[in-house]
Amino acid sequence: MFIQNAWYAGAWAHELTKDGVLPRKILSKSLLFFRTSSGEVTALRDRCSHRFAPLSAGRREGDCIRCMYHGLVFDKDGKCVEEPGRKGVSPNTSVPAYPTVERHKLVWVWMGDADKADLDLIPDCHHHVDPSWRSIPRYAHFKANYLLVLDNLLDFSHLSFVHEKTLGGSKSIAEIRPKVEKTEKGVQLTRWYLNEPAFAPYLRGYERFDGAIDRWNIYHLSTLSNHFSMSAGSAPAGTGAPDGTLHPQTMQFHSHQVITPEDENGTHYFWTYGHNFALDDARFTEALAERISAGFKEDRTMIEAQRAVIEESEGEDIEMAFILADNGLALGRRLIDERLAEESKTTAAHMEPAE
């Protein structure tokens, strides 16, 4: 069960080339993304209305796509505009199109009720287009339900263990309790690790200062689009970072991570890890992406293994134990359950007969 009325990241903008098509399954539905000659992006159901051949096996013809089974042609709105051997087209030959918007280098798609597709709900990823930041768009695929990925993000204590030699590097991360706050759109977590003796492993070789470090992860997870937006950083210890004073040698980062359900057992992971210093050092931008990627592969291994154990446990009368570190995770799960309940209630009301 997924929240339908939300913008989901469906692709990176660069994945949609002028002539190509991109098939991708979102919320258990196979979609076909493409870009018209005017640069507009569109998403159709990847299923010909006629005999259910995948349109992604078809051919781009101008701003349309031709099904290469029996030749029906569909425009960017999913309307069938050609049926070989007849004038006009047969009835009921359109395929569903989904509201689609390109913003901040991501292509967002709305799978729910099109009337509710409010552009103001699109998550803010402006760092992707802000010249004072550098990052490389990355994509990963996890063979697990997206909730397990959100759980992972909502409890950074795992950095000390899963990422001991990559993103973590300190047991403090697991030992310090974050501040957990409910926000209008989701959950805010604030974690400060003061006076740490060493940089995180992923920064080795790129340290900008010697000595002890004040380090932080401050992030918000929206439970609507599963958008994780994090400020992170390392400043010389005692120079006032916790109070908002940023020493010139501070290494500051901003990460966007957008988690889109593929289906019940698969998750799309769109992410960046930007920096606002060393802007001309392309090698650093690349190294950062590679090292963070190595960390996310560790997450993937753990989460996919966890998924297998959860599956084995189905049918057993057993619940996961709640520990102190679970505040963020538990709040996130609760908010998602509430949204799902809200949405199913609305849908039910919608379907009641008028009196």
Added chain:
Amino acid sequence: MFIQNAWYAGAWAHELTKDGVLPRKILSKSLLFFRTSSGEVTALRDRCSHRFAPLSAGRREGDCIRCMYHGLVFDKDGKCVEEPGRKGVSPNTSVPAYPTVERHKLVWVWMGDADKADLDLIPDCHHHVDPSWRSIPRYAHFKANYLLVLDNLLDFSHLSFVHEKTLGGSKSIAEIRPKVEKTEKGVQLTRWYLNEPAFAPYLRGYERFDGAIDRWNIYHLSTLSNHFSMSAGSAPAGTGAPDGTLHPQTMQFHSHQVITPEDENGTHYFWTYGHNFALDDARFTEALAERISAGFKEDRTMIEAQRAVIEESEGEDIEMAFILADNGLALGRRLIDERLAEESKTTAAHMEPAE
């Protein structure tokens, strides 16, 4: 659900060697085909009556097959004729045998009520043994339900798209409406493409004349054995082919294609594509088989992709759209549904208690 009372192509005759065994699943039942010393063909359930070991893992001993688990021996009729360590055999040790006939290079098997196995119902594939025709027996396997394969054959408009560069080569195929007729045994389709500028790609390099072409596909699909029998050809345009006059340079073909359900998700495809000219040009016979085979691989790719989309759509409240090209396909599906309904009615009547 499959029609049971019909002859199904189970193997090419040459697949049954003197000493070998051929395991093949037909209508969801694993069978074992073999040939006795007198040349007779037989099909047994590929399942030892004792502990359900596959007989195909057994050993031919004369005209019998020995199960190599505990040694029971079965004759060509499935009768258990040896049980190690006792005189005679235990009761209920026979395995089912199915009426099996070799005709026109194919081995036909009857999976239904043996009393109804009328030899007159075996499809006519005499071209395979007619010295005025040449063809090479070929086999393909599709991971899809056989109905999707029949759909494909009943709408040749796909030649323009799936086979654009192999069997098709002209958009006319999709644009011309065939004549569709119900016959005693199935569906007859007649397609004429007059004054075409070029040969189909699969004939490139083997053209027998220059200039425009009158081209045709006239075929019948029996919905009993899923036997597709097609006359096809290319004649110099305007020389009277549509009226039955065959110019000496006409390139005439006859194709037999027999579609046998393996199970709900698999299909056996036995086919030939014969020619009645250039009879001594073995290279042409071979090239023809290779090129047609390339086309059938295009079908397989499309049909298997279609199958995946159909599976994804299960549970959705959505129907395939009906277009003008669907007359043949729709008639074929209706006839099969009628046969299935008829057969299930007969079976039910059969099982009613006598008064």
Added chain:
Amino acid sequence: MFIQNAWYAGAWAHELTKDGVLPRKILSKSLLFFRTSSGEVTALRDRCSHRFAPLSAGRREGDCIRCMYHGLVFDKDGKCVEEPGRKGVSPNTSVPAYPTVERHKLVWVWMGDADKADLDLIPDCHHHVDPSWRSIPRYAHFKANYLLVLDNLLDFSHLSFVHEKTLGGSKSIAEIRPKVEKTEKGVQLTRWYLNEPAFAPYLRGYERFDGAIDRWNIYHLSTLSNHFSMSAGSAPAGTGAPDGTLHPQTMQFHSHQVITPEDENGTHYFWTYGHNFALDDARFTEALAERISAGFKEDRTMIEAQRAVIEESEGEDIEMAFILADNGLALGRRLIDERLAEESKTTAAHMEPAE
């Protein structure tokens, strides 16, 4: 459905090293075996109580295991002894531990009611530690339900066919009826093949005498732990082996085979094939293990093929035929059914409300 209240072989002792962990699924539950610094063996559920990460992806820390997702630490009894970032641990964080005992080179685990874990029920495999015997511990995995493996062991007539060129070598094995006896713990089978012209193929090159052979397989299968204990041998014909007189050139063997259900479709197979002559000939010990192993691979091929046919037959109204050779197998199956019925009755009674 498995018998729960029994000792099952979970590992060979040598598989549990000082620092390592061994994950293995027993009766459909993933377990984690390890050995403490004092040499004690333990088995925990391989599932962190917190978010169900597999503990086998964790890290040994002394006699404990740390989950490498969020860092909880468990001792050898499954008790959570550390939760990062708090004093003490949260409630309900223990993981199940199972009674585990090392004996005769095997590690035995009890999956049922711990109160009933009677050490006297552990099968006797003393030959593994008896200096007058030599053997090499071996392990195999079968992708089939354990009952199919027991069936195999309870009817040696298959040696003549499955193992014609390895363990069998004589059709006599299938032709002679064994003595089948019900015992307190299971089934006893006695098979004598007198005056055989040749040794079994697996002894070729290692024959200790010329001339005809009296050969035997005498074995017991306990239906509690699926422990198969077999005396086998080959003696010069007519020297009195059947009456208990062992001629000095007799080649005597003792095999232990312990069959542990992994889950409904998988089986662990722990076995040895010991000899009490040529004790200093390590090459013979090794050759014997290799040759027997080749035979067991033949069993695996047959049983896995049989499993596929059984699966195909599900839903068909068909039963396996009973033949004369099935006495042992049928008795074994009946005893297991009785144990299962007994156990489910006890469990039901256990769960009845007190008045």
